[in-house]
Amino acid sequence: MWTSGRIAHILLLCSPIFALSAERFDETLSINTLQDGKVSSKFTFTTLLKGASPRNPKTLDEEDESQLYTVFPLGLGQILREYAVTELHLSLNTGRWNYDRWGYPEETGVGTGAELWAWMGDGAIRTVDERWKGLRNALAGLFCTSLGSMDDLRTTSPEKTFVPEGSLPNWDAPHQIRHASLPSENVCTENLTPFLKLLPCKSLSGIATLLNPHKLFDADWHGMSVHVLWRGDEGVEVRLTFQSVSDPLRSAVTRKQDWSFESLFGRTIDRPCPVAETSEVSVTLPINAMYTIQPEPARVENNLAKFDVKEISEPLLVRMIWPRPFSYPQTYHSEATPFSVRRTLKGSSQAWGQLSLVIENHRPTSMRAMYLETMPWLLQFHLHTLQARIDGVLQDKIISNVQYMPSVPHSRPTTLQAILTLPPDTSVHITMDVTKAFLRYTEFQPDAQRGWDLPPAIITPLEDHDNYTIPSYSEKRMYTANLLVEQATPDFSMPYNVIIFTCSLIAFIFGSIFNILTRNFVLVKVD
Amino acid sequence: MSSKPQPPSSSPPPNNNFAVAFCALAAARTWLSLTGFSSLLDHNQLVSSPLTAFSNLKEGIFLFNHDIDPYSGGSFRQSPLLLSLFTTILPSSSKPLASLLWTLNDVVGAYTLVQIWRSRQNVTSSRRDTLVAAAYLLNPYLFLPSLALSTSSFENTLMLSAILFACKRKPSQTVFTLSVLVQLSLTSIIMVLPAMLLLITDPHSHLASPQPIQTSLRKLWPLFGEFSLYTIVLILISTVIAGSWTWIPQTWGATLMLPDLTPNTGMWWYFFTEMFDHFRPFFLMVFSVHLLIYVAPVCLKFQYDPLYAAYILLGILGIFKPYPTLSDPGLFVSMIALFPETYQYMRHPIVTLLLHLHAALLMPLFYDLWVVQGAGNANFFYASTLVFACANGAAIVDALWSGLRVAIGETPEGYVVVQE
Numbered sequence: 001m002w003t004s005g006r007i008a009h010i011l012l013l014c015s016p017i018f019a020l021s022a023e024r025f026d027e028t029l030s031i032n033t034l035q036d037g038k039v040s041s042k043f044t045f046t047t048l049l050k051g052a053s054p055r056n057p058k059t060l061d062e063e064d065e066s067q068l069y070t071v072f073p074l075g076l077g078q079i080l081r082e083y084a085v086t087e088l089h090l091s092l093n094t095g096r097w098n099y100d101r102w103g104y105p106e107e108t109g110v111g112t113g114a115e116l117w118a119w120m121g122d123g124a125i126r127t128v129d130e131r132w133k134g135l136r137n138a139l140a141g142l143f144c145t146s147l148g149s150m151d152d153l154r155t156t157s158p159e160k161t162f163v164p165e166g167s168l169p170n171w172d173a174p175h176q177i178r179h180a181s182l183p184s185e186n187v188c189t190e191n192l193t194p195f196l197k198l199l200p201c202k203s204l205s206g207i208a209t210l211l212n213p214h215k216l217f218d219a220d221w222h223g224m225s226v227h228v229l230w231r232g233d234e235g236v237e238v239r240l241t242f243q244s245v246s247d248p249l250r251s252a253v254t255r256k257q258d259w260s261f262e263s264l265f266g267r268t269i270d271r272p273c274p275v276a277e278t279s280e281v282s283v284t285l286p287i288n289a290m291y292t293i294q295p296e297p298a299r300v301e302n303n304l305a306k307f308d309v310k311e312i313s314e315p316l317l318v319r320m321i322w323p324r325p326f327s328y329p330q331t332y333h334s335e336a337t338p339f340s341v342r343r344t345l346k347g348s349s350q351a352w353g354q355l356s357l358v359i360e361n362h363r364p365t366s367m368r369a370m371y372l373e374t375m376p377w378l379l380q381f382h383l384h385t386l387q388a389r390i391d392g393v394l395q396d397k398i399i400s401n402v403q404y405m406p407s408v409p410h411s412r413p414t415t416l417q418a419i420l421t422l423p424p425d426t427s428v429h430i431t432m433d434v435t436k437a438f439l440r441y442t443e444f445q446p447d448a449q450r451g452w453d454l455p456p457a458i459i460t461p462l463e464d465h466d467n468y469t470i471p472s473y474s475e476k477r478m479y480t481a482n483l484l485v486e487q488a489t490p491d492f493s494m495p496y497n498v499i500i501f502t503c504s505l506i507a508f509i510f511g512s513i514f515n516i517l518t519r520n521f522v523l524v525k526v527d
Numbered sequence: 528m529s530s531k532p533q534p535p536s537s538s539p540p541p542n543n544n545f546a547v548a549f550c551a552l553a554a555a556r557t558w559l560s561l562t563g564f565s566s567l568l569d570h571n572q573l574v575s576s577p578l579t580a581f582s583n584l585k586e587g588i589f590l591f592n593h594d595i596d597p598y599s600g601g602s603f604r605q606s607p608l609l610l611s612l613f614t615t616i617l618p619s620s621s622k623p624l625a626s627l628l629w630t631l632n633d634v635v636g637a638y639t640l641v642q643i644w645r646s647r648q649n650v651t652s653s654r655r656d657t658l659v660a661a662a663y664l665l666n667p668y669l670f671l672p673s674l675a676l677s678t679s680s681f682e683n684t685l686m687l688s689a690i691l692f693a694c695k696r697k698p699s700q701t702v703f704t705l706s707v708l709v710q711l712s713l714t715s716i717i718m719v720l721p722a723m724l725l726l727i728t729d730p731h732s733h734l735a736s737p738q739p740i741q742t743s744l745r746k747l748w749p750l751f752g753e754f755s756l757y758t759i760v761l762i763l764i765s766t767v768i769a770g771s772w773t774w775i776p777q778t779w780g781a782t783l784m785l786p787d788l789t790p791n792t793g794m795w796w797y798f799f800t801e802m803f804d805h806f807r808p809f810f811l812m813v814f815s816v817h818l819l820i821y822v823a824p825v826c827l828k829f830q831y832d833p834l835y836a837a838y839i840l841l842g843i844l845g846i847f848k849p850y851p852t853l854s855d856p857g858l859f860v861s862m863i864a865l866f867p868e869t870y871q872y873m874r875h876p877i878v879t880l881l882l883h884l885h886a887a888l889l890m891p892l893f894y895d896l897w898v899v900q901g902a903g904n905a906n907f908f909y910a911s912t913l914v915f916a917c918a919n920g921a922a923i924v925d926a927l928w929s930g931l932r933v934a935i936g937e938t939p940e941g942y943v944v945v946q947e
Contacts, residue, residue: 348900349570349899350898350901351570351898351899352570380602381601382585382586383586383589384585384586404593404595405599405600406601407600408600409787410786412600435602437787437788437789438787438790439788440799440802488897488901489905490801491905491906494906495801498800498801498909499801499802501913502797502913505913505916505920506794506847508920509923509924510817512920513821513923513927514824516924516946517828517927519946520931521944521947522944523939523943523944524944525942526941526943
């Protein structure tokens with residue numbers, strides 16, 4: 001007894017060392033100059049828990065294995081184990097990603113507002129929906145966001161568009177996806193602080209030093225995201241990213257694109273993060289342009305200047321200087337993205353309208369794409385009016401494989417998935433009539449006159465030879481802009497008045513009718 | 528329609544006049560339905576409720592044809608019987624054909640009303656026939672919903688057919704028509720008792736000579752049994768068509784739970800928009816039960832003239848139905864033409880008429896201002912629906928008052944009529 005106790009004690013003392021060897025932390029910052037002179041930067045912090053696997057939901061009623069992490073974020077790890085989540089993606093963005101000018105983002109999830117999707121194994125005592133509810137509330141607490149309002153009104157299961165990025169364990173019961181988006185949710189300092197707490201070096205050293213909220217939330221577009229996925233041969237990976245698009249031309253008097261860590265982030269990297277395996281800053285160098293980059297990069301590969309933060313002896317302040325003023329391009333070439341998409345809600349009435357989607361295929365070949373709409377019930381589709389037109393001529397070959405789940409008033413949202421076949425160099429107009437629902441007065445948000453933000457549609461290019469049952473995507477998904485729907489509002493100050501008026505009138509009519517029914521007419525002699 | 532052409536009458540001139548006038552009215556309605564006027568009413572929720580709108584019917588048909596369960600959610604709330612009819616024999620894809628169908632349905636409804644009038648008077652034709660037909664075909668409360676292709680027009684025709692079958696003492700036809708009607712609109716169940724009383728008595732006017740019902744009420748039991756049988760069979764047929772039981776909460780359930788709060792001419796929508804959540808189930812129950820309260824007293828009071836009881840209850844439905852359209856009060860208004868003997872005893876016909884005018888002018892105006900222009904406030908439209916309810920309530924009071932007052936007749940010199 002004594003011996004085994006002592007051995008266990010020694011093992012417990014040693015466990016952090018084992019753990020350290022089983023975890024790996026890498027960080028990178030990539031900076032990229034965009035066509036319209038803006039600068040996009042993306043921070044990536046990857047933690048890999050080697051040899052780990054997601055919790056099987058069948059073991060939810062048993063004691064879980066102990067969680068001893070050194071660099072892996074414990075707060076997130078506990079949530080993942082508690083709700084047996086296999087894969088998780090959370091993104092919080094502000095602003096609209098301009099695909100035509102900026103191309104594809106490095107991190108795909110750029111829909112405005114909050115978006116959360118998770119793959120979870122089925123077959124547990126607690127259903128997927130119960131765990132999904134717990135998950136979004138736990139994440140809401142962890143990141144100080146309103147994810148708790150991603151309730152049944154907003155949850156859908158679009159498994160064809162959101163395919164898992166990692167691998168799914170081969171358990172008896174199948175995996176299910178839950179997806180919800182909250183377009184009116186913004187990202188701000190109160191979300192960044194808990195985000196930084198998940199990093200091993202916080203924002204004290206390494207690349208994370210540059211995550212300065214004053215500068216980042218001043219950028220034209222910014223968003224943070226959390227990705228958890230399982231790589232079957234390696235382990236569980238947590239990837240924390242922060243993307244921003246800043247405009248160096250906004251404040252420049254000289255109309256030059258010059259940027260530096262100081263101008264973009266207001267800080268420099270003073271010392272490396274000691275637990276990071278690799279720590280690298282890479283800057284995409286422009287082609288056919290004159291520029292100077294300081295200091296001299298450690299190495300240049302494939303037009304990428306790389307700086308190794310592990311090796312710095314003095315504070316790292318990367319800057320790029322352009323000798324000539326910037327001239328805006330006349331046109332933006334959009335070869336990077338296959339389409340331009342515009343989605344609008346037409347009609348001024350508060351009871352009905354028309355959803356309109358214009359997709360322009362830029363490529364000289366015909367393309368196919370998966371179109372996904374997840375719409376809260378307050379906008380109800382009339383699917384029989386779904387039509388596609390090219391130059392005003394009705395086309396019936398464009399929309400195919402429609403998969404539709406109608407909304408349920410006061411609860412489930414609509415899910416509409418369809419495959420679009422887009423002819424080369426053409427713009428396709430897709431329209432559908434919608435009705436706007438009338439809500440109970442308790443269902444309105446504060447500031448009801450402003451209207452409701454509706455989530456973006458998602459369009460994903462498909463492989464040419466693809467069949468519909470197992471879609472395989474040639475490129476990453478694209479998000480359209482959000483919509484704002486204006487709904488007829490009742491008078492919020494009137495509930496008592498309306499109850500009193502209506503009840504009085506009913507009582508009056510009831511009384512008049514029964515007055516006549518219960519009394520008889522008689523002849524009375526007048527004196 | 529089972530109403531067969533009448534044998535040649537002893538007085539040919541009025542009959543011929545009626546045929547000519549009726550055809551002219553029908554032609555006028557057909558022309559109106561084919562003009563572009565109906566497109567103005569496409570989205571108007573005063574003439575078609577969520578339970579009767581043609582766009583919802585088309586959506587349901589589309590989903591049904593594409594193997595998506597139309598009752599799994601969304602806005603389709605019409606009966607599976609309509610779904611099966613419109614996916615097989617009736618036209619829905621072509622608007623002109625559908626307009627013609629709705630007009631034909633109204634023409635049949637008008638002819639049924641004329642037949643009811645004839646059997647009440649026990650004549651084969653009369654000078655008033657044309658007036659009765661015109662009261663149905665030219666009533667804006669009836670032809671506007673019909674132009675908007677609201678399925679409430681079918682409910683009206685079924686209602687009138689059920690009454691006509693009852694007048695002609697055809698029990699099976701009456702009971703079957705009623706059970707089809709209940710499939711389309713659950714609240715019509717309050718018309719079952721007066722229609723059955725009409726079956727076991729006669730449709731002639733006994734308002735002037737009230738007396739307790741002569742026939743035994745035991746005759747009602749087999750009729751109720753038959754009604755239940757038909758209803759169960761139709762429920763099963765609907766379930767087979769829809770493929771599951773989900774149609775019941777989606778159609779009948781909507782009448783009881785009011786999931787869709789789209790504005791209409793009735794009293795439910797704004798009340799339940801503004802209702803506190805924890806009182807909602809209670810008031811839903813109160814409003815539903817309230818509809819049933821009137822059946823027994825009205826049938827008791829007018830046991831000597833069940834057709835009049837049916838007329839009063841149709842008026843009650845027009846005010847207090849959960850999802851009314853203009854065609855529900857419209858049917859009551861048109862049926863006034865059947866009871867000329869009561870006109871001179873109405874209590875306040877001028878007030879009723881003015882209230883109706885007031886509501887009929889203001890309702891579309893305030894609806895458009897609030898919902899379409901986004902300029903007005905919901906309270907204005909709500910107030911105009913309250914006036915409309917007052918107008919219909921006043922009309923019912925007029926009808927009840929005059930229907931009972933007829934029994935006293937002319938007041939002799941030196942006497943007045945008072946309520947006891």
